Amino acid sequence: MGKTEWKGGTLEGPLPPVMVTCGDMEHADIVTVAWTGIVCTQPPMTYISLRPSRYSYGIIKERGEFVINLTPANLVRAADWCGNHTGRKVDKFKACHLSKIAASHMDVPLIEESPLALECVVKEIIHLGSHDMFLSEIVGVDVDDSLITPEGRLSISRAHLAAFAHGEYFEIGRRIGKFGFSVRKKQNQNKDQKH
Secondary structure, three states, X not given: OOOOOOOOOOOOOOEOOEEEEEEOOOOEEEEEEOOEEEEEOOXXXXXXXXXXXXXXXXXXXXXXXXXXXOOEHHHHHHHHHHHOOOOOOOOHHHHOOOOEEOOOOOOOOEEOOOOEEEEEEEEEEEEOOOOEEEEEEEEEEEEOHHHEOOOOOEOHHHHOXXXXXXXXXXXXXXXXXXXXXXXXXXXXXXXXXXX
């Protein structure tokens, strides 16, 4: 088996196709972003990368805050639509029948239908080329009660999150392991793989 060499490109995945909200409760926009991820644990830091031509870019740059709403499989059509239309011309909340609810730490609304949301404060804007990176601190996480087990733990599988890879959307499937399972005692490994 061999490998074919391609020139450098953005072939990394899967990535989360998140719906980023910005603005305030009266005038808000949604932009779909796949260029996002976690960059630090303490303090909890994330990023989104946006083209300066995007309508939401100016809002986030001016206000210095945004919310990353994770996208479940049942919202993929809305996420795709929001990524293909501009907030300069349309109210994406209305067009996609999405509901605004108040965030805990800022004026930016959350998408009520999204099961998990990260409230983010911009710390630095890094100019990279086609996109600028908004390096941001996660100041709050909003979790649907339906995702919390009786023991108070997050059950991420209940969120039915979507993934994006090379221009296609996927629903995240079954769990095949848990962080650290490869180094745990054999008895615990077998237990993890059965769940």
